[in-house]
Amino acid sequence: MAAATCITKDLRVPVLRNVELDRANFLLEFSAPSMIASMRPAQFFMIGIPGGETLLRRPYSVCGLPGTFEDGADGAAQVLYKVVGRGTALLAALKGGTALDVLGPLGNGFVAPASREVRPVLVAGGIGAAPFPALLAALGPAGPPRMFYGARGAADLPLSAWFERRTELTLTTEDGSAGRRGRVSEPLEEFLSASDPRSLHVYACGPEPMLRAVARLASRFAVRTDLALEAHMACGFGVCLGCVVPTRRAGSEFGYDRVCVEGPVMPAETLAW
């Protein structure tokens, strides 16, 4: 995962596959070899449907890059999404061969742990699992990372079988329909309290309440933690200022940073929630 200079492109590309994984979770695959050549996990695309009913594009984290999924097409990327509103419902209706407007790569992305002695700890909430396949592929074959993956119920844990084969995985659901009943932060807390924080690097992505809980644990256990944030945004490249979050980073503009440019990955301690 060497730092790469990414040239953002705005391309019209074909949908290769758009597969419903379970209840409302889909994996969309499209071909964009020149765009994704140096893309990093947790960077994102702004995806629009040409001539579609929606005006603005929507941000989607890169889920898979060439080599992430065994059945992925050459030069293709995948995004994982859940149908939650009009934009995602329109996306879910797309068939192979349809054209997509894709702008990317955008944002900063995850960086690998500083050394091989540091174990990655992945914390995902529901559709927040999206950036982790690409992260796992980028981390390579060192010992299996620890992963905590929680959601409301069993149907909200897309790709959990895929993660099961590649991580030491703990699943949680609030309704107890899969894994341990409760929130993902509970087993994470137990794990952190039994570990040397200097030997860990936490990567988290999920709904804001989960990220806040992870950030509190990061502070309490002094463990390096990067959060991949999600926000409503109109542009994705820094000009609409719609996606700001309050931060206390030195140099941030009046206490706000843009999720699209300064993020979507931000160190947990910089968030001023």
Added chain:
Amino acid sequence: MVSPDLAVTLGPLALKNPVLAASGTFGYGAEFLPYFDLGAIGGFVTKGLSPAPRRGNPPPRIVETPAGMLNTIGLQNVGVEAFVREKLPALRAYDTAVIANVFGETDAEYVEVCAKLDQAAGVHALELNVSCPNVEEGGMIYGTDPRALERVTRACRRATRLPLIVKLSPNVTDIRVTARAAAAGGADILSLVNTFVGMAVDVERRRPVLTKVSGGLSGPAIRPLAVWMTWQARQAVALPLIGIGGIVEAADALEFFLAGASAVQVGTANFVHPDAAVRVVRGLESYLVRHGIPALRDLVGTLDTGVPA
């Protein structure tokens, strides 16, 4: 046929082509350098600049609505001094008009920003933002009260020799009244329109979607309203007009030219395609070629309403 002539002259402001990028949708310009040469468009208008930096409103700040979006950014900006010091120098390398959007909470603040920009090399014109719906002070009052508008325009007129554009608010009963007030205050050019005040409600939570309750509506949804207001302003004042409102492609821009605008600004569409303004320029060229019209300026205000003169 030789390539069509897109150059336009708006009073003291000459543009190589009539397509500008609108304030608040184009950052400070440099954000678009990865996507196209800024020299491909006639110019751009900066994010609104205030005397001191402004933090803006708390999120959520934006929401998509049918054929448009609501925003309540609240004029987050670096302030006029940081703009001149940090953003402007790099822009001088580009063959494009840099128009600085000016915001204040009082007459004195507008004058202060205008005076500082007047001294800065590389600013081609000023656009007074008298119509921001998202800040509690200034802004909207100036945009809706013709006496306040005329007064602040006159004060700014005295503070700068640069071409002075006044950006009109659509949130008025009769745009002709404020158009005349800005003209009386000494504006060189009018741009119209800024966003319409609107709101969206989250019915599940029974709360406003945006933290500040209301926001400014932009995008194709407002285009017919903006074209109508441009047409009305054309009847009311002799000043050159810049049409703004939901322009996505060349045909949208042409509506404004025919209704009497000499130039246009592309706004929300910049969020969807970073090179949206360039696409409009190319589309205008092909329209002129297709219709055998040598110069775009020949089209301005030529709408045939079918009513005998």
